[in-house]
Amino acid sequence: MKLLFDLVSRLGQPVTNTLIKLGFAARFQLAILRHSATALLRPQLTLREIWFAGVLSVLIIVVSGLFVGMVLALQGYDTLQRFGAASSLGILVALSLVRELGPVVAGLLFASRAGSAITAEIGLMKATEQLAAMEMMAVNPIARVVAPKFWGGVISMPLLAAMFSAMGIFGGYLIGVQLLGLDEGSFWSQMQGAVDFRLDVMNGVIKSLFFGFAVSLIAVFEGYDAPPTAEGISTATTRTVVTSALVILALDFILTAFMFRGV
Amino acid sequence: MKRGMIDFWVGLFVLAGMAALMFLALKVSSQGNLPTGSTYSLTADFENIGGLKVRAPVKSAGVVVGRVSQISLDPQRYVAKVTLDVDSRYQFSRDSSAEILTSGLLGEQYIGITSGAEEKTLKAGDTFKITSSAIVLEQLISRFLFSQADKEKEKQE
Numbered sequence: 211m212k213l214l215f216d217l218v219s220r221l222g223q224p225v226t227n228t229l230i231k232l233g234f235a236a237r238f239q240l241a242i243l244r245h246s247a248t249a250l251l252r253p254q255l256t257l258r259e260i261w262f263a264g265v266l267s268v269l270i271i272v273v274s275g276l277f278v279g280m281v282l283a284l285q286g287y288d289t290l291q292r293f294g295a296a297s298s299l300g301i302l303v304a305l306s307l308v309r310e311l312g313p314v315v316a317g318l319l320f321a322s323r324a325g326s327a328i329t330a331e332i333g334l335m336k337a338t339e340q341l342a343a344m345e346m347m348a349v350n351p352i353a354r355v356v357a358p359k360f361w362g363g364v365i366s367m368p369l370l371a372a373m374f375s376a377m378g379i380f381g382g383y384l385i386g387v388q389l390l391g392l393d394e395g396s397f398w399s400q401m402q403g404a405v406d407f408r409l410d411v412m413n414g415v416i417k418s419l420f421f422g423f424a425v426s427l428i429a430v431f432e433g434y435d436a437p438p439t440a441e442g443i444s445t446a447t448t449r450t451v452v453t454s455a456l457v458i459l460a461l462d463f464i465l466t467a468f469m470f471r472g473v
Numbered sequence: 474m475k476r477g478m479i480d481f482w483v484g485l486f487v488l489a490g491m492a493a494l495m496f497l498a499l500k501v502s503s504q505g506n507l508p509t510g511s512t513y514s515l516t517a518d519f520e521n522i523g524g525l526k527v528r529a530p531v532k533s534a535g536v537v538v539g540r541v542s543q544i545s546l547d548p549q550r551y552v553a554k555v556t557l558d559v560d561s562r563y564q565f566s567r568d569s570s571a572e573i574l575t576s577g578l579l580g581e582q583y584i585g586i587t588s589g590a591e592e593k594t595l596k597a598g599d600t601f602k603i604t605s606s607a608i609v610l611e612q613l614i615s616r617f618l619f620s621q622a623d624k625e626k627e628k629q630e
Contacts, residue, residue, distance in 0.1 A: 264486050265482045
């Protein structure tokens with residue numbers, strides 16, 4: 211009887227733990243939004259976070275975008291050319307980058323480059339009791355530390371995704387036109403004919419906004435929730451990257467199902 | 474990092490992001506939908522629309538003049554009812570014909586409008602009197618094969 215009780219409660223424990231954590235995350239999000247006004251009234255704080263999350267991620271985003279676009283062009287050319295459709299390479303590269311790869315890969319890179327840094331910073335501030343010290347001085351740590359980091363991430367993410375897509379298309383152009391010798395005019399004009407601004411580009415931007423929200427919330431939450439030990443911070447950082455990746459991919463599926471169904 | 478430098482780099486970052494978006498908007502994509510308000514809708518009934526899709530272009534003499542906005546089946550007559558949004562700069566005479574064409578052998582399908590001679594023009598909500606359906610490749614091939622078989626039979630007799 212005792213054994214059965216233990217087994218069932220062992221099953222229940224992770225469920226209640228997850229629910230408690232989800233509830234905490236939701237209340238945390240509300241707290242961030244409530245204190246956003248005070249945080250945004252001092253734009254210097256948010257600007258500093260855009261610098262950390264956005265500007266310092268530009269290099270990795272631009273280089274990865276370029277390489278992803280070049281690989282897409284090489285692989286796409288190989289396949290399309292079998293059907294005599296090599297001139298549609300521009301469409302293939304642009305659509306796959308703008309709709310999917312731009313927001314998703316930029317989101318994954320952003321989570322591992324900026325998200326993990328945010329988690330580690332907040333976690334360490336908590337472990338060294340800087341957050342508690344702020345509260346002692348009647349400074350709200352959510353308004354002073356968490357909200358600027360959150361908004362910095364939300365603002366940076368769509369810009370980074372747009373840069374990723376643009377660089378990828380430029381990489382595709384380098385390979386397709388300069389290396390493989392496709393006609394430059396038909397490369398761009400076919401791309402323009404097939405890519406719709408509202409349907410493809412704007413939906414990609416909306417996707418990256420969603421990812422920015424998700425990754426920023428996960429990063430600040432994991433940092434704030436981390437046990438104040440060296441090990442706690444390291445697991446929290448890992449969890450930020452893993453959870454962000456899963457959430458980005460799942461969200462991407464849901465958003466794609468809503469945006470591109472039946473078109 | 475000094476505060477002024479952070480401002481500068483963040484500004485540069487936002488500019489670069491905006492430039493990337495402008496590049497995507499102007500060089501990569503096109504405004505597929507004509508601005509609303511400057512279009513009027515016409516309908517055309519087809520016996521078979523083949524692979525025509527919503528948002529397919531409507532062309533006249535090869536120039537894109539509109540888009541397909543809606544496709545539905547008329548439940549009484551069992552014909553496809555296609556609604557077209559046509560740029561209001563272009564007017565077509567009432568005896569114009571609409572046909573479903575294919576760009577290239579396997580390309581996308583679009584609607585081609587050939588203008589007639591009548592002076593009165595089609596108004597919003599009007600229907601094309603003359604239409605011709607999409608050519609379905611399978612039907613064409615089977616018709617060809619049957620006609621060949623008939624010829625063979627005649628020869629033998």
